[in-house]
Amino acid sequence: MIRDQLGAALRTAVEACGLAPPTEVRLDVPKAREHGDFASNVALQLAKAAGRPPRVVADDIARALMAADVAHLERVEVAGPGFLNLHLDPGWLHDLLRAVLAAGDTWGTGDELAGQRINLEFVSANPTGPLHAGGGRWIAVGDATANLLAARGAQVHREYYLNDTGNQLDMLRESLSARYHGRQLPEDGYKGAYVTELASELRGEHGDALTDDELCELGLARLIVGIRDDLARIGVHFDTWFSERTLHERGDVADVLRVLDGKGITYSAEGAVWLRSTDFGDDRDRVLVRSNGTTTYLCNDLAYHRDKLARGSDHLIDIWGSDHHGQVKSLQAGLQALLGVHGEPEIILGQLVKLMRDGREIKISKRAGNYVTLADILDEVEADVARMTFLLQSLDTKQTFDLDLVTSQSMDNPVYYVQMAHARIASIGRRATEAGVSRLPLEQVDLSLLTHERETELLRALADQPEMIAAAAAERAPHKVSHWALDFAGRFHGFYRDCRVLDPSDAAEVGGGPGALTQARLALTDACGIGLARALGLLGVHAPDEMARLDDDQDPVAG
RNA sequence: GCGCUCGUAGCUCAAUGGAUAGAGCAUUUGACUACGGAUCAAAAGGUUGGGGGUUCGAAUCCCUCCGAGCGCGCCA
Numbered sequence: 001m002i003r004d005q006l007g008a009a010l011r012t013a014v015e016a017c018g019l020a021p022p023t024e025v026r027l028d029v030p031k032a033r034e035h036g037d038f039a040s041n042v043a044l045q046l047a048k049a050a051g052r053p054p055r056v057v058a059d060d061i062a063r064a065l066m067a068a069d070v071a072h073l074e075r076v077e078v079a080g081p082g083f084l085n086l087h088l089d090p091g092w093l094h095d096l097l098r099a100v101l102a103a104g105d106t107w108g109t110g111d112e113l114a115g116q117r118i119n120l121e122f123v124s125a126n127p128t129g130p131l132h133a134g135g136g137r138w139i140a141v142g143d144a145t146a147n148l149l150a151a152r153g154a155q156v157h158r159e160y161y162l163n164d165t166g167n168q169l170d171m172l173r174e175s176l177s178a179r180y181h182g183r184q185l186p187e188d189g190y191k192g193a194y195v196t197e198l199a200s201e202l203r204g205e206h207g208d209a210l211t212d213d214e215l216c217e218l219g220l221a222r223l224i225v226g227i228r229d230d231l232a233r234i235g236v237h238f239d240t241w242f243s244e245r246t247l248h249e250r251g252d253v254a255d256v257l258r259v260l261d262g263k264g265i266t267y268s269a270e271g272a273v274w275l276r277s278t279d280f281g282d283d284r285d286r287v288l289v290r291s292n293g294t295t296t297y298l299c300n301d302l303a304y305h306r307d308k309l310a311r312g313s314d315h316l317i318d319i320w321g322s323d324h325h326g327q328v329k330s331l332q333a334g335l336q337a338l339l340g341v342h343g344e345p346e347i348i349l350g351q352l353v354k355l356m357r358d359g360r361e362i363k364i365s366k367r368a369g370n371y372v373t374l375a376d377i378l379d380e381v382e383a384d385v386a387r388m389t390f391l392l393q394s395l396d397t398k399q400t401f402d403l404d405l406v407t408s409q410s411m412d413n414p415v416y417y418v419q420m421a422h423a424r425i426a427s428i429g430r431r432a433t434e435a436g437v438s439r440l441p442l443e444q445v446d447l448s449l450l451t452h453e454r455e456t457e458l459l460r461a462l463a464d465q466p467e468m469i470a471a472a473a474a475e476r477a478p479h480k481v482s483h484w485a486l487d488f489a490g491r492f493h494g495f496y497r498d499c500r501v502l503d504p505s506d507a508a509e510v511g512g513g514p515g516a517l518t519q520a521r522l523a524l525t526d527a528c529g530i531g532l533a534r535a536l537g538l539l540g541v542h543a544p545d546e547m548a549r550l551d552d553d554q555d556p557v558a559g
Numbered sequence: 560g561c562g563c564u565c566g567u568a569g570c571u572c573a574a575u576g577g578a579u580a581g582a583g584c585a586u587u588u589g590a591c592u593a594c595g596g597a598u599c600a601a602a603a604g605g606u607u608g609g610g611g612g613u614u615c616g617a618a619u620c621c622c623u624c625c626g627a628g629c630g631c632g633c634c635a
Contacts, residue, residue, distance in 0.1 A: 026575085028575085028577075030577095030578075031574095031577095031578080031579085031580090031581085032578070032579075035578070039577090039578085041576095041577060041616095044577080044615060044616080047615075048615085053615095054615065079578075080577085080578050080616095081577090081578080081615055081616070082615075083577080083578070126635075163635075166634095166635075167634065167635070168634090168635065270633080271633085272633050273633095274633095283561090283562075283631080284631090286633095287632085287633045288633095289633085290633040291633060292633075294633090296632095296633070296634090296635095297634075297635050321629090322563080322564060322628085322629060322630085323628095323629055323630070324629095324630085324635085325562090325563050325564075325629075325630060326562080326563080326629085326630045326631060327630090327635090328563090349563085349564075351564070351565080351628080351629085352628085352629080354628095392571090392572075393571090393572065393573090394572085394573080396564065396565065397565080397571095397572070397573095398564090398565080398627095398628065398629095400571080402571095411597065412584085412597085414583075416597055417583095417597070417598095419597090420595080420597055420598080423595080423597095424594075424595070424598095427594065427595065428594050429594095430594090431594045432594080435594090467575095471575070474575095475575085479572095479573085480573095483572095483573065483574095483582080486582080486583080487582075490582085490583095490599095493598055493599065494598090494599065494600090496594075496595095496598075496599085497590095497593095497598065497599045497600085498599080498600095500593090500594070501594060502594050503594080525594095546595085547595075547597070
């Protein structure tokens with residue numbers, strides 16, 4: 001890419017001035033167009049060491065850079081406190097267009113994560129009830145993050161951890177049993193209607209012959225199927241569904257205790273077995289085996305994460321709600337104690353979703369049972385709308401998911417704005433065919449006709465896309481892709497408005513021969529389609545070739 | 560009390576330490592015999608919670624205060 005070439009040339013120019021370039025010579029895309037196509041602050045960084053004013057240093061570098069005769073570099077300006085503003089000729093954008101078309105489906109991919117096997121665990125809600133609406137955030141973010149990492153070369157493994165043992169499952173068993181036998185629900189039982197439905201369903205099939213264990217197993221299996229179905233509806237597929245029971249049955253948990261004990265970093269106190277996790281950066285030591293002999297969640301989780309690594313992952317990533325942030329240090333400290341690895345697993349923390357309906361917050365509580373499920377949402381809006389909504393905001397922002405807004409005004413959802421741009425591109429292609437426009441091979445298309453600001457702005461956005469994707473992957477920030485897509489769609493709608501693609505009268509005026517501008521704009525349109533499809537694909541949102549027609553009879557006309 | 564994450568336009572949110580802090584919605588004003596108006600253009604809207612500090616430069620880093628959410632179990 002030209003950015004790398006310019007960066008390399010800049011580095012050489014800095015060295016030619018007798019200065020030591022910083023480890024990373026980076027070029028920025030300035031916000032203001034008059035600041036050029038790319039800008040560098042390298043002179044500002046080096047001024048102190050050079051012992052000269054930044055602008056003087058910048059002048060030297062600018063001269064050296066211009067002397068180097070870099071492709072497409074038209075001029076270098078020194079501006080402000082000492083920025084180097086690089087102005088390029090439009091040819092670089094036309095080169096870029098060719099690069100997009102040549103790349104096709106691979107546009108926006110990269111290889112900086114090549115060879116890395118990453119295990120990404122997300123959702124992993126307890127299988128004691130249906131997925132709730134707020135969990136949709138982890139589903140959308142997890143899947144998009146997986147797509148991002150894969151786009152940059154990683155081999156990504158999507159994993160769902162089933163906590164199919166322990167207290168919560170015991171409570172499910174008791175709750176099911178109570179409903180099954182028509183008894184009073186235990187104090188902390190699951191009050192959701194689904195428990196009652198499940199119990200009566202099983203009673204209808206098996207009568208009252210089921211033991212509590214059988215009841216629980218059958219119920220659990222159905223709940224898991226339900227979770228899987230919900231995930232399928234929103235289009236997420238997991239490579240592995242890992243059962244916590246496996247860890248106990250294989251003796252993995254016991255082995256973890258053995259290994260830790262062998263390292264001398266456990267001790268007994270107050271009838272429990274503790275991990276000396278403070279030695280590894282934790283705030284306090286943690287219990288591994290309770291005084292009643294059962295192992296803690298942490299202990300089981302250590303066995304689980306060790307297994308994930310043993311199955312052949314170079315790096316582990318978990319996506320958690322921020323309400324679990326207190327466990328991050330413990331798990332990382334524990335894994336370090338166990339295996340000597342640092343910073344594993346990486347934990348992506350996301351702020352929780354606040355659900356609103358009728359202007360009031362809906363408190364999520366699986367126990368209370370009165371909660372909104374993901375399926376409820378998917379009954380009202382399509383998966384694309386739900387996904388896009390969850391992917392609009394940074395994970396550090398607590399999201400307010402207004403059910404009234406998202407469901408009743410789904411037509412205003414930004415996803416349609418982006419999809420509309422993609423559909424328009426396809427529509428232009430169809431129209432071109434209908435109009436009998438025969439597409440020339442790209443080599444014969446005069447791309448230099450693309451000089452309209454709408455056109456160059458689209459190309460600049462495309463030029464930035466691969467770096468945007470790389471940044472989104474590196475920062476685990478899929479919302480950056482949503483924002484790029486929204487911005488890009490806006491640029492395309494503007495182009496569509498101001499630059500008619502299929503208009504023969506334009507061609508003669510620009511002197512490129514009949515249809516020359518149309519050919520160039522069709523090429524541009526193709527490239528835009530590639531860029532949009534890439535962005536939407538990363539988000540897990542469909543890139544349709546046409547939109548469903550809106551009905552005209554939806555107007556609330558009185559009388 | 561301690562810790563984590565935050566506080567940005569009326570609202571919802573962006574912004575790898577960079578130049579004049581940007582979008583959408585809402586508001587005001589305009590543009591359609593149309594390659595799909597699910598569109599576009601313009602205006603208006605800000606002491607980036609307050610106060611210090613670091614430096615050429617801070618919404619961003621450090622300190623402090625105020626406010627919000629979440630943690631601080633032999634629960635998960």
